[in-house]
Amino acid sequence: MFVMMKFLNLNSTKICSKNSFVSRTKNLLIQNFAYTIFIFFFCGLISISAQNQPLKTYNKNDGLPSLHIKDGVQDRTGYLWLASDKGLIQYNGNSFITYTTQNGLISNNINVVKANNNTLFIGTDKGLSIKNHNGFNNFEGNNVNCVLTINNHTFLGTDKGIVRVREDYLSPLRTNFQIDLNKVNDIKFDGKFYWIATNKSLWRLDKLINPEVLDRIDVNNYTSILIDSKTIVATTYNNGLKFITNDEIETQTITSQNIKGINKINNQFWIISEDEGIEVLDANFNFERTINKYNTLTTNKISTAFQDSDKNTWIGTQDKGIYFIKSDRPTQKKPTISFENIEVVFKSIDSININGYEKTLQLPADKNHISFYYKTVDIGNSNNLEYRYTLNNQASPWSKKSSIDLAYLSPGNYTFTAQSKIGELESDPIEFNFFIDTPIYQKKWFIWSVIGLASLLLGSIIWLYVRRIQAKNKAKVAKLQLENHLLSLEQKALQLQMNPHFIFNVLNGIKALGNSGKSVELNTTISRFATLLRGVLHNSRQEEICLAEEITTLKNYIELEQQMNPKPFEYSIITNLTLDPEEILIPPMLIQPFVENSIKHGISSVENGKVDIHFSVKNDFLHCEIVDNGIGFHQSKKIKTTSTHQSVALKVTQERIESLSKKSTFHIDEIIENKQVKGTKVAFKIPLKTDF
CATH class of the missing domain: 1.10.287 (Helix Hairpins)
Incomplete structure (x- = not known):
């Protein structure tokens, strides 16, 4: 100046x-x-x-996660939703909450956000996300530039024409190739016609699906559309404003270039430029002022400008966050409250629109725990809000709490209402009706059923008493049969404790030694044989003997077999015990049949035969193993031709072991090395029993 x-x-x-x-x-x-x-x-x-006063800037210091705010809208509850390059941002007047792909969004790069009641339509560079109280529902597609929801239908303007949102996919519309193949920047409906702004032209259609009227109004790079009464106002990127009234188009030149959009705020027209700030026109579209970094803001890179329900103005920028201009004429209006969520036994109701549900929700008797979450959002008075609820005319006091858990509710009909207030202004109450069914045990048909069942049960008890007496008699018979079977097994075990053929061979051997005059060997053999017979006869009268006695009997038996066997063999008895063998008790003659089988049928056909016997204690069980290097169990079974004594003895001994341990612990396995049989291993375990 x-x-x-x-x-x-x-x-x-x-x-x-x-x-x-x-x-x-x-x-x-x-x-x-x-x-x-x-x-x-x-x-x-x-x-x-x-x-423009008072003016406040929200940036990262205030908790705003991104400085690039592309669009903004306020939902019915009052939450402010901002589209940014780092996700969807919610503002409640106190703090910012960000939703990203980690929360279910299809993309963090959001171009536009529109609200329909409390449902949000979020246009991104990868398609559309729809948010309600249950979460996000995503639709993959092209870059979304604008959203139009009308008559329960949602249409998207994308980089490749117009797309209709179906139940579970996006359906491209076929209108005109000059629309379908170009970038659609904006779509508006004036009650009769659809107006479409593309980067090449401005179009007018009577219908978006199978249009009959399809007029190209003008050729230019159109960026946005505003319907003002009967006048269509469209912005071009660098060629001013276009006014369409009664099929006549008029151009008005403005100073700003690189126009992104136009909004009507406080009866003024705000023209938004990407790099020249905001140009404000009055109600007659005459220049009034500019809002830019030279007089009000700190940047000229503007993305959007809009008003909230309290007539406060928000200006979104590309690099400085968002500006808040408080209304100089604040209106005193009642707050608005809505349900954010309703949970039944901690599970959200997802099958209804909780704020538009006019019926009574039917709940079974066990679903008598219900939680209500309600909210009023007032950007300028977030700290002054109070709430109260009413359940069947029983009202709670006013408080800051905006939720309530109702547990263990009795059966019956319920009406739940909630209200909020700011100062003395109270909201209209919101209402939700639900019914909890009577427990089954309190219903008449159930009571009569119980009486009938009790009568039947009484008769059944008498019948069962008779059956029980019969069952006891059967059990006694079964017990006697079992005892008889055990006695039979014991008798068989006593009868099969020593092979008569072995005794005959020993006696013949003694006779031969006597005839040959080998008195020393004769005396040794007779002594061992006498000791063995004495041990067998003594043990046969005992139910249990100590392990030391069993080992002594085995040694006597094996050494006699060594003398009588035409082929020499070796044996070993190894004990790996935590107790003294004198203290461990086992049934008599439990090992001898397996040792006899190894000597007679295992190693009888091999040179340098060997039998190893192992005793060990593990986990309160006595483990026994008999290992030989003979021809193998299966091969020995094939060549048995004369005697059935040994096979019967093995079967009886196996039954004795299984009756002792009550578990499947008996195993006979062949030892195979390099696909050749190298012997047989018999292993079993019985419960460890001691004499103390």
């Missing part, structure tokens, strides 16, 4: 040199004109400053 005044004064000096009187007059007029301009300019700055 001072440069302008200096320029005017310089010109007036030159004029004075020609004509003093004329120059003085002109100089005076010019100075008065300059002062007038200065006064108007100064007053304009004061006016702009006053209109």
Whole structure:
């Protein structure tokens, strides 16, 4: 301004040199004109400053996760939702909450967000996300630039034409190839026609699906559409505004370039430029002022501008976050409250729209725990909100709490209402009706059923008593049969404790030694045989003997077999015990049949035969193993031809072991190395029993 005044004064000096009187007059007029301009300019700055105050900036220091805010909207509850390059941002007046792909969004790069009641339509670079109280439902597709919801149908303007949102997919619409193949920046409906702004043209259609009227109004790069009464206002990127009234198009040039959109705020038209701030026109589309970094803001890179329900203005930028301009004429209005969620036994109701459910929710008797979550969002009065609820005319006091858990409710009909208030202004109550069924045990048909069942049960008890007596008699018979079977097994075990053929061979051997005059060997053999017979006869009268006695009997038996066997063999008895063998009790003659089988049928056909016997204690069980290096169990069974004594003895002994341990612990396995049989291993375990 001072440069302008200096320029005017310089010109007036030159004029004075020609004509003093004329120059003085002109100089005076010019100075008065300059002062007038200065006064108007100064007053304009004061006016702009006053209109934009108070101004607040929200950025990362305030918890805003992104400085690039592309779009914004307010839902029915009052939450502010912002589209950014780092996700969907919710603002409740106190804090920001961000939803990203980790929460279910299809993409973090969001272009546009629109609210229909409390359902959000979120257009991203990868398609559409729809958010309700249950979460996100995603639809993959092209970059979404705008969203239009009308008559329960949702349409999207994308980089590749118009898309209709179906139940579970996006369906491209076929209108005109110049629309279908181009970028659709905006779609509006004026009640009769659909207006479509593309990067090439402006179109008018009577229907989006199978249109009959399809007019191209103008060719240009159109960025947005505003319907103002009967006038269609469309913005172009660099060619001003277009007004369409009664099929006539009129162009108005504006100073701003790179126009992104237009919104009507406070009966003014705000034209948003990507890099020149905001140009404000009055109700007659005359220039009024600019809002940019030279007078109000700190940036010219504007993305969006919109108003909330309290007439506060929000300006989203590309690099400085979002600006908040509080309304200079705040309205006193009742707050609005809505249900955010209703849970039955901690599970959200997902089959109904909880804020539009007019029927009575039917609940079974066991679903008598219900939780209500309700909310009022008032950006300017978030700290002054109070709530109360009423259950069947029983009202709670006002408090800050916006939820309630109702547990162990009795059967019957219930009406739940909730209200909020700011100061003395109370919201209209919201209502939800539900019914809890009577427990089955309190219903008449159940009571009569119980009586009938009790009568039947009484008769059954008498019948069962008779059956029980019969069962006891059968059990006694079965017990006697079992005892008889055990006695039979014991008798068989006593009868099969020593192979008569073995005794015959020993006696023949003694006879041969006597005839040959080998008195020393004769005496040794007779002594061992006598010790073995004494041990067998003594043990046969005992139910249990100590392990040391069993080992002694085995040694005597094996050493006699070594003397009688035509082929020499070796044996070993190894004990790995935590107790003394004298303290461990086992049934008599439990090992001898397996050792006899190894000697007679296992190693009888091999040179350098060997039998190893192992005893060990593990986990309260006595483990026994008999290992030989003979021809193998299966091969020995094939060559048995004369005697059935050994097979019967093995079967009886196996039954004794299984009756002792009550478990499947008996195993006979062949030892195989390099696909060749190298012997047989008999293993079993019995419960560890001691004499103390």
